[in-house]
Amino acid sequence: xxxxxxxxxxxxxxxxxxxxxxxxxxxxxxxxxxxxxxxxxxxxxxxxxxxxxxxxxxxxxxxxxxxxxxxxxxxxxxxxxxxxxxxxxxxxxxxxxxxxxxxxxxxxxxxxxxxxxxxxxxxxxxxxxxxxxxxxxxxxxxxxxxxxxxxxxxxxxxxxxxxxxxxxxxxxxxxxxxxxxxxxxxxxxxxxxxxxxxxxxxxxxxxxxxxxxxxxxxxxxxxxxxxxxxxxxxxxxxxxxxxxxxxxxxxxxxxxxxxxxxxxxxxxxxxxxxxxxxxxxxxxxxxxxxxxxxxxxxxxxxxxxxxxxxxxxxxxxxxxxxxxxxxxxxxxxxxxxx
Amino acid sequence: xxxxxxxxxxxxxxxxxxxxxxxxxxxxxxxxxxxxxxxxxxxxxxxxxxxxxxxxxxxxxxxxxxxxxxxxxxxxxxxxxxxxxxxxxxxxxxxxxxxxxxxxxxxxxxxxxxxxxxxxxxxxxxxxxxxxxxxxxxxxxxxxxxxxxxxxxxxxxxxxxxxxxxxxxxxxxxxxxxxxxxxxxxxxxxxxxxxxxxxxxxxxxxxxxxxxxxxxxxxxxxxxxxxxxxxxxxxxxxxxxxxxxxxxxxxxxxxxxxxxxxxxxxxxxxxxxxxxxxxxxxxxxxxxxxxxxxxxxxxxxxxxxxxxxxxxxxxxxxxxxxxxxxxxxxxxxxxxxx
Numbered sequence: 178x179x180x181x182x183x184x185x186x187x188x189x190x191x192x193x194x195x196x197x198x199x200x201x202x203x204x205x206x207x208x209x210x211x212x213x214x215x216x217x218x219x220x221x222x223x224x225x226x227x228x229x230x231x232x233x234x235x236x237x238x239x240x241x242x243x244x245x246x247x248x249x250x251x252x253x254x255x256x257x258x259x260x261x262x263x264x265x266x267x268x269x270x271x272x273x274x275x276x277x278x279x280x281x282x283x284x285x286x287x288x289x290x291x292x293x294x295x296x297x298x299x300x301x302x303x304x305x306x307x308x309x310x311x312x313x314x315x316x317x318x319x320x321x322x323x324x325x326x327x328x329x330x331x332x333x334x335x336x337x338x339x340x341x342x343x344x345x346x347x348x349x350x351x352x353x354x355x356x357x358x359x360x361x362x363x364x365x366x367x368x369x370x371x372x373x374x375x376x377x378x379x380x381x382x383x384x385x386x387x388x389x390x391x392x393x394x395x396x397x398x399x400x401x402x403x404x405x406x407x408x409x410x411x412x413x414x415x416x417x418x419x420x421x422x423x424x425x426x427x428x429x430x431x432x433x434x435x436x437x438x439x440x441x442x443x444x445x446x447x448x449x450x451x452x453x454x455x456x457x458x459x460x461x462x463x464x465x466x467x468x469x470x471x472x473x474x475x476x477x478x479x480x481x482x483x484x485x486x487x488x489x490x491x492x493x494x495x496x497x498x499x500x501x502x503x504x505x506x507x508x509x510x511x512x513x514x515x
Numbered sequence: 516x517x518x519x520x521x522x523x524x525x526x527x528x529x530x531x532x533x534x535x536x537x538x539x540x541x542x543x544x545x546x547x548x549x550x551x552x553x554x555x556x557x558x559x560x561x562x563x564x565x566x567x568x569x570x571x572x573x574x575x576x577x578x579x580x581x582x583x584x585x586x587x588x589x590x591x592x593x594x595x596x597x598x599x600x601x602x603x604x605x606x607x608x609x610x611x612x613x614x615x616x617x618x619x620x621x622x623x624x625x626x627x628x629x630x631x632x633x634x635x636x637x638x639x640x641x642x643x644x645x646x647x648x649x650x651x652x653x654x655x656x657x658x659x660x661x662x663x664x665x666x667x668x669x670x671x672x673x674x675x676x677x678x679x680x681x682x683x684x685x686x687x688x689x690x691x692x693x694x695x696x697x698x699x700x701x702x703x704x705x706x707x708x709x710x711x712x713x714x715x716x717x718x719x720x721x722x723x724x725x726x727x728x729x730x731x732x733x734x735x736x737x738x739x740x741x742x743x744x745x746x747x748x749x750x751x752x753x754x755x756x757x758x759x760x761x762x763x764x765x766x767x768x769x770x771x772x773x774x775x776x777x778x779x780x781x782x783x784x785x786x787x788x789x790x791x792x793x794x795x796x797x798x799x800x801x802x803x804x805x806x807x808x809x810x811x812x813x814x815x816x817x818x819x820x821x822x823x824x825x826x827x828x829x830x831x832x833x834x835x836x837x838x839x840x841x842x843x844x845x846x847x848x849x850x851x852x853x
Binding site for chain 1: 615616
């Protein structure tokens with residue numbers, strides 16, 4: 178059973194997404210539930226700090242998801258939440274007023290899938306009846322924490338990704354006809370292939386993603402072509418190409434159905450986002466606004482979503498350590514009746 | 516079911532603990548599995564940084580717990596791990612070489628109980644057969660990240676706690692006669708009572724601990740006197756007194772059986788640790804070295820362990836925000852045959 182597939186029996190009931198102006202300008206812009214439509218206001222969402230704005234986005238995303246399901250917060254047995262801020266404060270402050278049992282997670286950009294995996298495990302094991310999973314990132318809170326002061330204006334590397342300003346939340350509950358199904362999960366294993374370049378997170382995370390995918394295909398005796406789509410989040414364009422190569426070496430052609438959430442959210446050429454989007458919020462909002470509705474409508478019957486995270490911090494990089502990566506996976510299916 | 520008790524059916528098979536020199540000098544010093552017996556070497560555990568030392572301690576703690584259970588790493592379906600370092604790097608780096616499916620957690624000082632709760636939920640729900648939960652802190656990595664440079668020598672407040680240099684790991688598996696039982700759990704709710712003093716974390720966390728305890732006693736129709744011991748970790752002496760007061764207001768006399776892991780690990784007067792120990796490692800190593808063996812021997816038949824965490828970060832404090840707290844609870848029982 179070790180390192181194996183976890184059979185799941187849960188449904189994804191509703192998702193809520195909140196994004197900043199740059200994400201609103203991107204190819205998926207009109208699909209998000211809430212977006213900031215004012216350029217150059219810093220995506221502050223009425224708060225006095227970028228960190229506070231991110232917390233507010235988490236708050237809005239959970240409220241939106243609850244509203245779509247016509248649920249009050251006390252209908253939730255637990256929330257699973259995380260973000261990129263040191264000590265995951267966007268989640269702690271953002272969800273505080275809901276007064277709901279709270280599990281704090283840290284999975285870097287894999288947090289959305291980590292939360293969905295744990296939520297659906299709790300439902301499948303009959304430990305809980307209804308949970309929410311929430312993840313967020315904010316470009317400005319991430320830039321000044323991980324990289325340089327916002328006004329510094331440093332040149333970005335072509336392989337660098339752009340942290341998404343976004344938050345999304347999902348309600349996970351008991352499996353029901355007519356709802357999107359979560360049918361399998363696989364927990365990621367931390368992998369370190371010696372990458373030290375923080376401007377190339379895709380390279381650091383791709384081996385962990387390939388590891389989980391290969392374990393999953395072997396355990397389920399399936400191939401990439403068996404799925405309508407396989408989505409990583411967020412390897413960006415650089416990491417996406419590396420993953421294709423790594424999988425080819427292992428005998429898997431990822432095919433046309435494979436894409437990365439970081440490549441879907443921006444028009445990289447027009448929006449100057451280099452290798453694409455990243456951050457806990459990226460795969461979260463792409464799932465909420467794009468992939469999940471397509472599953473609901475039956476446009477996708479069966480997809481894999483792979484949350485990928487880079488598990489370093491700025492100090493560990495200064496201390497010369499490598500960037501370990503992780504990739505958590507869930508398999509989602511369209512409602513049985515569409 | 517919302518905010519309710521989670522019935523659990525799992526066993527705690529073995530624990531491993533690793534501590535620094537100051538903890539070795541404390542009242543529980545001889546009970547830890549591994550300790551640094553050399554004063555003034557910085558508790559580096561053979562590494563070149565305090566952060567690396569903490570990762571090494573996590574590595575040793577898991578190895579020790581596996582060894583006691585005569586298990587190889589591949590016997591684990593997953594590890595649940597967390598620490599206080601930004602982006603939880605002690606866990607990611609420390610456990611990397613085990614190659615085990617990995618869930619990253621952030622619960623501040625509540626992380627050990629959060630991990631045990633999630634592990635035993637996975638076992639109880641038949642999603643996994645064997646997991647490990649791991650948590651750590653290192654005084655020197657925490658001081659320079661949260662407070663001041665190590666050589667600064669600032670005066671400490673009487674209500675301040677001393678971050679424990681320690682890591683502990685537990686193997687959680689299917690319930691079995693002869694093993695310590697995990698029979699109930701309750702997920703904490705984030706509570707904010709307006710405390711802003713980072714030198715008084717006990718005050719910030721005590722309301723969240725009281726909230727969970729009151730919900731648990733009400734739901735199980737039990738009282739403090741029904742338990743051989745109730746242990747919070749880590750409110751310190753200040754928070755312990757506040758919790759007693761808060762519980763008295765709610766009609767519960769915590770009695771002589773109540774104590775706090777932060778008050779057990781040091782001799783506060785002799786060791787100059789002010790209000791006692793704190794950090795993810797504190798309740799972790801006290802459970803591994805003191806409480807768990809007493810349960811194994813039947814000296815305690817039934818105890819409650821409450822992991823308490825303060826969910827701020829240094830920036831959120833500088834931005835004027837309060838310190839929200841959380842308290843996760845598990846109920847442990849002695850093996851049925853002792």
